[in-house]
Structures are given as structure tokens and as C-alpha cells.
Amino acid sequence: MNILLASSEVFPFSKTGGLADMVAALAKALARQGGNRVGIVTPLYKGTRNRFQGMARMVADWTVELGGERLTASVWRMPLEKGLHVYFVDQPDFFHREGLYTVPGQGDHPDNDRRFVFFSRAVVELIHFLPYETDVLHLHDWQVGLVAAMIARHRAMGVGPAPATCLTIHNLAYQGVFPRSSFELTGLPETFFVPEGLEFYQQMNCLKAGIMFSDQLTTVSPTYAEEILTPEFGCGLEGALHYRRHLLTGILNGVDYEEWNTEKNPSISHAFNQHDLGGKALQKRDLQREIGLPLREDLPLFASITRLAGQKGMDELYPALRAMLHTEDFQFVLLGSGSPETEEKYRQLARDFPDKVATVIGYRHALSHRIEAGADFFLMPSLYEPCGLNQMYSLRYGTIPIVRATGGLQDSITDFSEDPGHADGIKFDAMETSEMQEAIRKALAIFQDPDLLLHYRQNGMQKDFSWESTSRQYLDVFRKALSSREI
Numbered sequence: 001m002n003i004l005l006a007s008s009e010v011f012p013f014s015k016t017g018g019l020a021d022m023v024a025a026l027a028k029a030l031a032r033q034g035g036n037r038v039g040i041v042t043p044l045y046k047g048t049r050n051r052f053q054g055m056a057r058m059v060a061d062w063t064v065e066l067g068g069e070r071l072t073a074s075v076w077r078m079p080l081e082k083g084l085h086v087y088f089v090d091q092p093d094f095f096h097r098e099g100l101y102t103v104p105g106q107g108d109h110p111d112n113d114r115r116f117v118f119f120s121r122a123v124v125e126l127i128h129f130l131p132y133e134t135d136v137l138h139l140h141d142w143q144v145g146l147v148a149a150m151i152a153r154h155r156a157m158g159v160g161p162a163p164a165t166c167l168t169i170h171n172l173a174y175q176g177v178f179p180r181s182s183f184e185l186t187g188l189p190e191t192f193f194v195p196e197g198l199e200f201y202q203q204m205n206c207l208k209a210g211i212m213f214s215d216q217l218t219t220v221s222p223t224y225a226e227e228i229l230t231p232e233f234g235c236g237l238e239g240a241l242h243y244r245r246h247l248l249t250g251i252l253n254g255v256d257y258e259e260w261n262t263e264k265n266p267s268i269s270h271a272f273n274q275h276d277l278g279g280k281a282l283q284k285r286d287l288q289r290e291i292g293l294p295l296r297e298d299l300p301l302f303a304s305i306t307r308l309a310g311q312k313g314m315d316e317l318y319p320a321l322r323a324m325l326h327t328e329d330f331q332f333v334l335l336g337s338g339s340p341e342t343e344e345k346y347r348q349l350a351r352d353f354p355d356k357v358a359t360v361i362g363y364r365h366a367l368s369h370r371i372e373a374g375a376d377f378f379l380m381p382s383l384y385e386p387c388g389l390n391q392m393y394s395l396r397y398g399t400i401p402i403v404r405a406t407g408g409l410q411d412s413i414t415d416f417s418e419d420p421g422h423a424d425g426i427k428f429d430a431m432e433t434s435e436m437q438e439a440i441r442k443a444l445a446i447f448q449d450p451d452l453l454l455h456y457r458q459n460g461m462q463k464d465f466s467w468e469s470t471s472r473q474y475l476d477v478f479r480k481a482l483s484s485r486e487i
């Protein structure tokens with residue numbers, strides 16, 4: 001099958017969250033299943049060409065229409081491995097700037113409508129330049145939701161390439177909603193701007209375009225696939241999703257164990273595995289030194305690595321942690337950035353408990369590996385979590401996840417109450433201080449019991465979320481998309 005994935009971020013070229021990891025890992029896994037030719041199309045952001053060798057210009061003097069204007073652009077092509085290429089859409093005015101979606105420290109780029117309508121059009125046009133016919137276009141999130149509508153338009157007109165389309169929803173809360181006037185940029189006829197199309201309360205909704213016009217829909221965990229059909233999690237799109245639910249499949253993301261492993265990893269100094277955890281103890285000591293906490297192997301070290309966005313529950317965790325830091329002996333490290341208020345709260349926590357709390361504000365990839373490796377417990381108190389990757393990385397790194405039972409956290413972690421023999425994490429239900437404290441108390445008790453601690457760690461380290469089997473589930477969905485397109 002010839003598959004083109006379209007995404008606004010792809011690891012290691014660009015990343016703000018799990019989307020980047022998922023797209024890169026899935027593309028690799030698909031390419032490794034013999035018989036597939038796989039491409040990824042993504043914007044060329046500032047600095048990427050300097051950081052990576054091996055890009056060659058594939059399309060020059062290209063013009064892409066946007067709202068009646070013709071904008072010049074080009075495409076760079078880079079082989080990643082056998083059967084896998086990345087295509088970078090180069091439009092410096094739109095993409096050579098700081099921040100993928102936002103001006104750092106401020107809000108969204110004011111022209112995100114133009115940037116991503118342009119990118120969506122570029123994705124559709126790129127198909128003409130590929131050396132093979134694209135069977136399936138795999139779209140990721142709102143930034144390319146309009147592509148599905150554009151392809152539907154091609155099909156209706158009987159012109160241009162019309163691959164089958166599949167949209168994967170990574171986070172329903174981000175929809176790309178723009179004023180009606182932005183719709184003019186798309187080149188689509190008015191018949192698309194209806195409630196059964198991409199209209200959303202008189203505005204243009206890019207994610208809704210993807211939901212209404214793709215041949216198949218997936219989201220990144222089975223539980224989230226059910227949750228998003230409810231008003232609580234549906235973010236206003238539960239009606240549209242209900243209408244299209246026969247096309248929706250929840251597929252839990254996998255983990256790229258070539259990147260996220262404890263044995264051959266340039267970011268960590270001491271290798272370890274489920275049979276020999278000696279290296280993990282050394283990682284903990286090194287981490288405590290690096291983040292300026294006392295070198296205490298007898299104290300449990302809790303960690304969070306996260307975007308500081310409301311979804312992640314760090315504001316709710318804060319009072320629970322603060323109260324417990326007064327009475328219990330443990331350490332906590334946060335690596336994250338986002339809401340300035342939340343950043344400041346956690347900075348203050350580190351000032352108030354300098355021997356117990358370290359707060360690192362920023363985005364630090366290598367440090368995120370060392371935190372996963374050196375910590376004992378990983379806190380993910382998300383209000384909702386479509387999939388979540390860090391809890392799966394934690395499992396492989398022998399770091400016990402403490403999670404709210406929602407979305408992919410519910411699907412990937414086993415609590416003692418569910419299956420004592422396979423317990424690998426601690427789950428709680430309500431976003432309440434008392435429940436979070438109860439979960440942390442359970443962790444403190446596990447830490448005091450070396451056999452139990454090892455039991456949890458080994459269960460987690462054995463769990464296998466590799467992409468090999470997960471990518472087959474995507475191929476099944478792609479086949480469905482192909483056959484429904486033919487009807």
C-alpha cells in the first residue's frame with residue numbers, strides 16, 4: 001500500500017507533544033511491513049535544514065493557491081529509511097518562525113488559518129509529484145483536517161488525485177476554529193460550509209472537516225474513542241462523531257523502543273533492564289545531582305514531564321502535593337512549560353521545599369529521558385488523556401505511573417485492584433485532592449516494600465507496546481478506507 005501521512009509535527013524534526021512521536025513511529029513501522037511505500041509530509045520549520053543532513057529539493061518554483069493568491073513554495077525530500085521519505089513543505093513566511101503554533105509566551109500565531117489552509121492545500125497538491133499513486137492519505141489532527149474536504153471535492157468533481165482518507169484524532173480539544181471569512185481561503189464551494197460539513201456555529205472548524213469528510217476515523221485509545229461520544233469529552237463535536245461513529249476505531253498508540261529504551265540510549269549513562277536494575281539506582285543518583293536535590297536513594301522520587309496545559313491536571317495536583325510535602329518525606333521533579341501561572345506555582349513550590357522539589361521550566365528532550373530513568377514514580381493526573389505516551393515510557397523505564405483512569409491511561413496501566421499479578425501502576429478516578437493523596441500514599445507504601453516495588457517495576461518493564469502489531473491495526477483501517485472509497 002502507498003501511504004502518505006500528513007502532520008504538522010514529526011519527531012525528530014519538530015515536536016510539541018505526542019503527535020510528533022506517534023507519526024514518526026507509525027510511519028517507520030508501516031515502512032518496515034514489507035510492501036508498503038510510506039511518506040510523511042510536514043512543514044519545514046525554522047532551522048530544520050541546518051540540523052539535518054540529506055535533504056534534497058524535490059519541487060522548486062512551486063505555487064500553491066490560497067484565497068485567490070498564488071504563493072510560492074518548494075518541497076524538500078529526505079529519505080529516512082528503506083521505504084520511508086519525509087517531504088518538507090517550505091514556505092518561509094509561514095513556517096520559518098519561533099513556535100509551531102504559538103508565539104512563545106503569547107497566544108496563537110494570528111495567521112494560523114492561512115498557515116494551515118495553505119499547508120492542507122500543499123498536501124493535496126504534493127500527491128501529484130510523488131513517484132507513485134497514493135492509496136491512503138493519513139491525516140493527523142485539525143491542522144490537516146481540511147485535506148479530507150479537499151479530497152472529497154476532487155472526488156465529487158472527478159478531477160485530480162483522490163486517495164482514501166483516514167483522520168486520526170490525537171486531541172479533540174484542539175479543533176482549529178476560525179471565522180467564516182477564513183473559509184474563503186480553502187477554495188471549497190459554499191456547499192461545504194453547512195452544519196453537515198465543516199461549519200461549526202457559523203465558524204469554520206478544521207477538525208470537523210476531517211471528521212465529516214474522511215473515509216475512516218481513528219483516535220489514539222479505545223477508551224478515548226468512547227469518551228469523545230459524550231458531551232463531557234466531545235468538546236462540542238460529539239454530535240458529529242455520533243453521526244460518523246460507524247467509521248471510528250480506537251487504536252492505542254505504540255512506543256518507539258529504538259528511541260525509548262534503557263539499554264542503548266545516548267541520553268542516559270547507566271544501562272539497566274528488568275533483570276538488573278542496578279543502573280536505575282545510578283540514574284537516580286545522577287538525576288538528583290543534575291536537578292540539585294539531595295542524593296537520597298532512601299527517598300522516593302516522583303516526576304512529571306508535561307505541557308503545562310489545563311488538560312494535564314497539574315493545577316489540581318498542586319495543592320495535593322503541597323500539603324503532602326509538609327508531612328511526608330519524598331522528592332518531586334517537574335519538567336514542563338506552558339501556562340505562566342502554573343509555571344510560577346511550581347517554581348514557588350521548589351523555592352518553598354528546596355530539598356524536596358526541583359522545577360525545570362522548558363522543553364528538554366535528553367533530560368526527559370534521564371527523568372524517566374531516574375525517577376521512582378511518574379505522576380499523570382490528566383483531566384482527560386487521549387492516549388498519553390509518558391506513562392508507557394515510564395513503564396519501560398521501571399518508573400511506576402500514577403494516573404487518572406481516563407482515555408489511554410485507563411487502557412495502558414494495570415492497577416492492583418484490576419489484576420494484582422500484573423499490577424504496574426496506580427490509578428485514581430476523581431480529580432480530587434484526597435484521591436490524589438491516596439494514590440501518592442499507595443506509592444509511598446510500595447516504595448517501602450522492595451519485593452512489591454520490584455513486582456510493579458518488572459510487570460511494567462515487560463509490557464510491550466511496540467508499533468509492529470499496532471501498525472497492523474492501522475493497515476486494517478486503511479483497507480476499510482480503500483474499500484469504502486470504491487463504493
Ligand code: ADP
Pocket residue numbers: 016017018019021305306307335336337362363364365368387388389390391
Ligand atoms: P501530549 O501530546 O498531550 O503533550 P503525550 O504524553 O502524548 O502528551 O506526549 C508528550 C510528549 O512530549 C512526551 O514524549 C514527553 O516526554 C514530551 N514532553 C512534554 N513536555 C516536555 C518537556 N518540557 N521537555 C521534554 N519533553 C516533553
